[in-house]
Amino acid sequence: MSGRMTEYHMEELACPKCGHKHMWKKYQRINVTEKQHLKEDILKNRLYAFTCEECSFTAPLTYESLYLDSKKKLTIFMAPVMSAEVDQELARLNRELSGHKRIVDNINDLKEKILISDMQFDDRVIEIIKVMYLGQLKEEMKEDTMLNILFDYYGNDPCFLVFFEKKGVGRMPLNLEYYRGISAQFEKKIRDFSRDDFMKVDMEWARQLMFDKKAADKKRTDKN
Template identity: 50%
Template sequence: MNEKKLTRWTIEEMACPKCGQRKKIKKYQVINVSEKPRMKEDILKNNVFFFRCDNCNLAAPLTYPCVYIDRKKKLAILMTPEIEDESKKLLHSLGDLSGYKKRLTDNINDLKEKIMIYDNHMDDRAIELMKIEYIRQLKKEMEDDELMNILFDYSGHDMYFMLFFEKKGIGRVPINQEFYRQSEIRFINFLKPGFNEDFEKIDLEWAGNIVFKRN
């Protein structure tokens, strides 16, 4: 396996944002799940990008530049709060990534969502485009409430969208497999260029730009 793409980390000391207690944490610059398969589960279970304080029990997401690499799926996801020198240097250090699907996220939930989408052999672009359709159908629920987030999730063979409403709380709607296939076909021209040179942020905003430009 290419050495540049192997899992690497540094040990850093950080202070709890709540009580100030210092703790040594492992910060990953690269997580290669083809090399360390168990780390995928660790990310999904919030064991990796999370700060847990031994003193005040604070548990909070910890976002810093890191690249998730799945060599078998040819997937590389850069998670970074913002594109800065550190993340640029990090990408440069990985060497050649041609042939990889490259994605950009700025938070852990979106990283986890992409991992789950690709584990189900689906395309995140089709999923984001589907979200627009689902949101259209939620008009009534949104009359006196606000949809804060919508995320792909699954359990066994059942796939659904988790809906996070400001007042109503969390709900979920099943994903219709036939509808997914239709979405894939409907937007096939957009989905065709499978490989992008740059790390692309595939999210609702991306999907909205495509849908509303077309209509």
Template identity: 30%
Template sequence: MAACITKELSCPGCGAVNKSHMWIEIDASADPEQRERMLDETLFFWECPDCNYQAQMVYPCLYHDKERGLLICLSPSGRTQQVIEAEQRHPGLAGLKKRLVLSPAELKEKVMIFESGLNDVALEMVKLALQELTESKQQTRVDRTFFLTMSEELDYLGFSMFLRGEEKPVYQGVRLEVYEKSLRAAERVDFQESGFQLVDLALARTLLEQ
């Protein structure tokens, strides 16, 4: 079941102190409600009951999906100690895919990737290539890129991209054959499933350089 703790928070807007629930561990099969809240981006949302100040709370959270053999550690600071504690809480980790993410948005994306049956290493390679192409065409920096959707019927992978200085994302898509080529590349590189892995654009760049 999902593990919840209660903490007192001081509102940055009005200074009022109120109790708030924090979900520090989520079991996808045992508590689908919290999984849905994570996916619709309300799980980490906080609103002050006194002045209605709104903010996103970002705190360590462990997400596990037994059906897919997946364990994701959200550690905003990337602290090793939080990863160690996650390992200690779940000693029987053999055979699981273990991922480290740094933000709620990355947690949501990682869950969507694996629930779509995709390889996240290969998908990061696709994102890297798409981001470099977009930067070349737009003549601006891409700050973040997120996986959005996959459709076998439409032969399509969709992504949202946040350009430097822009609040609203632009949307880009590629054909599934681009992912399939990246998957073959990912299978040829030396990537070992051991411990909590930070699978991101930096890793994709390193593996492609091999």
């Protein structure tokens, strides 16, 4: 079990702005079942972030790190860049761990995965809904550029935060009936496109699944 405990080491880091030297905790592994407060630290941008005590410069700190929620059987590996070493590490972890295994390349996506699991949603359904919602935002996107769309919740109300370049942040509520409908509609496809290994589940993944469905539907129609 020791391989699943929270683990960090101290590292020296010079502020990129003023050069002031800091010692900071670099987490190789975070087990939030063991250390619950670390989850809050991630969500509040206190953990994967750097703040200079000298000049107050702040910046996100993205590095290879494993997020484990043993209770929920959720594993998220954050790797800003994929490499042969990362692949090796993922293969090793895959043999060791069961449950949902995800890979992300930035902190926002890591936080989003945590929030989705908090609300007991399936991130695969969420990514499909994002692609669906984008179709509804076509008018807005004519005059503005959408930068990102992320799942969030307020109290018990799930929603999507949509980040526009000019207009700023907009909020779209997530309708539960709609969620259930999409979940049922894509159930088989989702199974076909999933594996019991580390998966990158993002809008690109959802588009592949949806595009494939359209191609398959077309084939069926052509045959009739």
